[in-house]
Amino acid sequence: MKRFIIANWKCNPTTLALAKKLFISVQKGLKNIGNSQVIICPPFVYLQELLKFKKELKFGAQNCCWEEKGAFTGEVSPKMLKDLGCQYVILGHSEKRKYSCESNSLINKRIKSAIKQGLKPILCIDSISQIKPCLKGVSKRNVIIAYEPIWAIGTGKTPSFKQAEVFNNKMKKALGLKTIILYGGSVSIKNVKGFINQSGFDGVLLGGASLRAKEFMSIVQAIEDI
Numbered sequence: 317m318k319r320f321i322i323a324n325w326k327c328n329p330t331t332l333a334l335a336k337k338l339f340i341s342v343q344k345g346l347k348n349i350g351n352s353q354v355i356i357c358p359p360f361v362y363l364q365e366l367l368k369f370k371k372e373l374k375f376g377a378q379n380c381c382w383e384e385k386g387a388f389t390g391e392v393s394p395k396m397l398k399d400l401g402c403q404y405v406i407l408g409h410s411e412k413r414k415y416s417c418e419s420n421s422l423i424n425k426r427i428k429s430a431i432k433q434g435l436k437p438i439l440c441i442d443s444i445s446q447i448k449p450c451l452k453g454v455s456k457r458n459v460i461i462a463y464e465p466i467w468a469i470g471t472g473k474t475p476s477f478k479q480a481e482v483f484n485n486k487m488k489k490a491l492g493l494k495t496i497i498l499y500g501g502s503v504s505i506k507n508v509k510g511f512i513n514q515s516g517f518d519g520v521l522l523g524g525a526s527l528r529a530k531e532f533m534s535i536v537q538a539i540e541d542i
């Protein structure tokens with residue numbers, strides 16, 4: 317199975333020119349990847365331009381509406397994203413839960429809507445208790461799960477590989493062995509191999525490191541070399 321590497325650019329960078337520059341350097345450095353699937357998730361406004369460069373990389377959005385269209389100011393429809401060529405969407409990220417007060421039931425609606433339009437949701441969770449309500453009525457094989465302890469996001473702190481392995485095993489028990497489960501939260505070149513080799517994750521979700529092209533490419537290379 318291919319290993320997944322999700323680049324969550326969050327609300328960065330601040331101009332289209334910088335977004336293109338970052339994307340081009342990342343893409344150049346990833347010409348010969350074979351064992352991993354890299355998915356770039358830029359802000360909505362850059363998707364269309366970046367999709368024009370599309371080669372071996374795939375794209376995801378950072379959220380999507382629970383409906384296909386209508387009076388939902390500020391929302392972006394999964395159908396629009398699919399139409400642009402997006403294949404994935406991050407949902408339930410802890411920053412959306414915190415700053416936009418997103419509940420498990422709203423996230424569940426977004427997940428269903430994304431799947432209906434042919435997008436693959438990358439559901440972020442930080443506790444097992446979020447799995448059931450977020451995936452109510454959803455087939456587990458239609459989603460990718462990213463385990464991201466909130467305290468590890470952007471802090472440089474991470475759980476030990478053993479702790480992460482214990483959590484990973486619990487999730488596997490709850491979700492079944494076929495579900496792709498990723499680790500996210502302060503992933504760096506120093507710890508990436510441990511989360512895959514020792515904790516047994518199927519890949520990683522990167523925030524900060526995905527904005528630094530060289531570091532990002534070395535992380536991808538490290539995963540390729542495993």
Ligand code: PGA
Nearest residue numbers: 469470501502522523524
């Ligand atoms: P980080 O972010 O890699 O900067 O910790 C991860 C995330 O929030 O998805």
